[in-house]
Amino acid sequence: MELHLHIEGDKDLAEQLYSQLHAAVSSGRLAQGQQLPPSRLLAQQLGISRKPVAMAYSRLTSDGLLQAHTGRGTFVGAPGTSASRPLQSADLASGATLKKWLDFDTPFRQKLALARSQYEFSGGTPAPAHFPQDEWRRCILYGLRQDGLRRGRYASTGGEPALREAIARHAAYARGLVCEPGHVVVTNGAQQSLDLLGRILLEPGDVAAVEDPGYPIARALFKSHGARIASVPVDREGMVPEQIPDNARLIYVTPAHQFPLGMQMSPARKAALLARALEIGAIIIEDDYDSEFRYEGRPAESLQSLDRHGIVVFMGSLSKVMLPELRIGYVVLPEALLQPFMIAKHLTDWHTASMTQLALAKFIDEGCLARHIRRGHAIYTSRRDELLLGLSTMLAPWLEPVPSSAGFHMAAFARRQTDLPVLLRLARRAGVGLYTLDGFYAEVKPRAGLFFGFGSIDTLDIAPALTIVRDVLQQVDPSSKSGHP
Template sequence: MPAAHVNQIIAALPLDRAAAEPLFRQLYGAIRAAILDGRLSPGMRLPPTREFCRLLGVSRQTVLNAYAQLAAEGYLDGTVGRGTFISADVPLPVSAPAPPAASAPGLLRPLSARGQGVVAAMRQVAFHRGPLRAFRVGMPRIDHFPFDVWNRLEARRWRRPDHHFGYSDPAGFLPLRELLCVYLKASRGIHCTPQQIVITSGSQQALFLLSTILLAPGDCAWMESPGYRGASGPLRAAGAKVFPVPVDAQGLDVAHGVAHCPQAKLAYVTPSHQLPLGVSMSLPRRLALLAWAAQNKAWVVEDDYDSEYRYTGAPLASLQSLDRDGCVVYVGTLSKVMFPGLRLGYMVAPPALAESLVQAKAVMDRHTAIVPQMALADFIAEGHFGRHIRRTRDSNAERRDALVRGIASELDEQLACGPADSGLDLCAYFRGGHDEETVSRAGLAQGVELRPLGHYADPLAGPACIAPPGLLLGFAAIPPAEMAHGLQVLGRILRGR
């Protein structure tokens, strides 16, 4: 290619002198792009540095720095006395048909079947978006959290770096697991050793790990319906066949599952506080579930996501505390007790399963971030954890009472409250013939989040697995004034005003 044409290409290279990026980095990027798209081809000689400076109005050092970076990455070859050339080892670009002007670039090839399953699995899960507003579900009261204490504990750990700041145990920080053993025994009746506990990056990671290593593609798994869609997502991503099992006033209908899908390899349950209906699994149902699991060598995943917040007595004993056959994996989260951004959860596995879960955890992310674990261990050991739970339990109870009173005084003819003795949310059923989706859309248009109970039903479930029309209303994070406003908006919507 003639030198004059090369000079034209060089002179046209885009440089922005007002940008924060150094000029030599811009020049390096522009030359590299010209090489990769074929404007500067292998073997082509570049102008001498002084000529380069004249063409672009930059310093010689800028050009030298850009040349040095390009040479280090293999784009340029230079020989004293001969000049600088585009490396002959740079392959010529392969031309491809241009995409239609109106279309966005697509995937190089379709996702694998497994990839498509993973992507589709959580498509129906609703995520929090935008600022907090009534009646956001599953959200704890964050403004009650002692962030000043937490910041001090984390800072203290950062000031004392030790061997824990390298790669850590995939199972988690041992002092934290030891403290969790003591806490879980006292609060949930769980008997375990630190070796049975695996710290995870939230309960969602725990559910994904369990679905992946306990189930083979095609295995059946029981899933509460209505139930937590964030749990059915990992099951489907693992290739399991999710079998919806109805929930009534006593919790999961074990007899229905046994009659229609006895071959299931796993059952997912929220026995202490069922999501979204708020019921607790009765003792006969718990014993029946454990008997079925033991007889069929099936796993039971107990998701105990908010049992700390029980307002009419002590928290209920866990299902795991009744397990005598090593069937139950207990999954806990700290998102509801601490704050969701912490992303810390844990599993309590039967002894025979624990080491396999640790190895699977190591495959996924090696180990959960260590400093938050260390700070949490200090938070528990110094008594802050227990005080925070007591304080937030009282606060949540006050807000729960305010919501129940508000519904009774303003919307009693429109809504019937479900169980309200636990958790961060309240299930409310329509007394009239309202359409959930219509009500939900109208609320969102007026700045109020109204989660339909139908959102929690499995899309493939029959009528027995679908709750009566209603809403799930979050209260723990909602200030009284915002709650009162939300009830006014909901009242206008339900009355058609």
């Protein structure tokens, strides 16, 4: 890689080099500790003699901006005091459009910026300490070897055939899906799946029906495509189909484990939702983000397995099951959406990283994913039971848990009026990270309550954390010390 320098003519070459390198170091363009090319190589790259390069290096070394190490080379030293050239703000024609992006709700990005507490109840995070690193490392090495055999070539937009087949088998076994590998498309996490679905289904002004309370990112993504959001309330059976407007093009739901409240959509409600979507010609996006972990009752049928008219898109996330940094999601598409989705993905990023896909295919095929889910199920069961015990005993005067039979988060409604912002602030000072439900509501009046993720907190830490929460609640609500709601 060549160092970018601009030489004009053949006069004062050493001065030109000195000035440009001095400015690059002072402005930070060349970072402290960065190695510069040997003087002979730089002279060759610039098409000049070595002498002016050596002279410039010598002056910069005397100034303390470069450091020469015998046998190692020349490196950037501490930057000078000169400030970088200030930029004058241009009057951009796209200024108003850019400003609109600042209005989008991205609450999870703000939460990620918070320092993690000693006891953390954040949601959407699996248990990283129990991930089978050795098995995954072996699969990654396999993926590297396989990827190396065809280095320099782009892969299939829909995903590696081996992974599409593995996902189709996994989804059929775990969720009862009826699908062929050719209808599975691998994406960079569930976020990209939502974005691409919005691209192909929505025009500016179209209506997207979204659960309220619901997933804020889905709402913001569809809005970014120019959609008008119809907030559809949920009850104990899930989204209320009668509240979906006639002009909705898209319906976004989380039927297996409603986000964020956690209830499961009833069979009667699923049938009504499918009928309503068919009546108005809408596509249903079924976000099945964490239903691999189920604790009570029989596995519920997915909407996709009940669909007889090709109106349901099943969306899954292996990042939630494994590690969020993997960024691997997938969709199972009906025939009408398959090619438009593939074209949209090709235009966006061509394809998802093939090495990770090949590793994941082997991870699934060798049974590593199934074993990991079984281990995770035992871990999350103990954490869920411990959380439920604490909510139903020491926190019972203040909180009522919402019935939930899947995933690794739980919601609890407030039984009495409590200053929740003060609770969150005091709990964080005491080492407990808590989160309220109000940020998940849009137009429906929020119900006061807390969101408990138990993927990133150990079982033995839950009782001490809830004890701290109880003590803080007694400070915030002194009248509750009697223990009666």
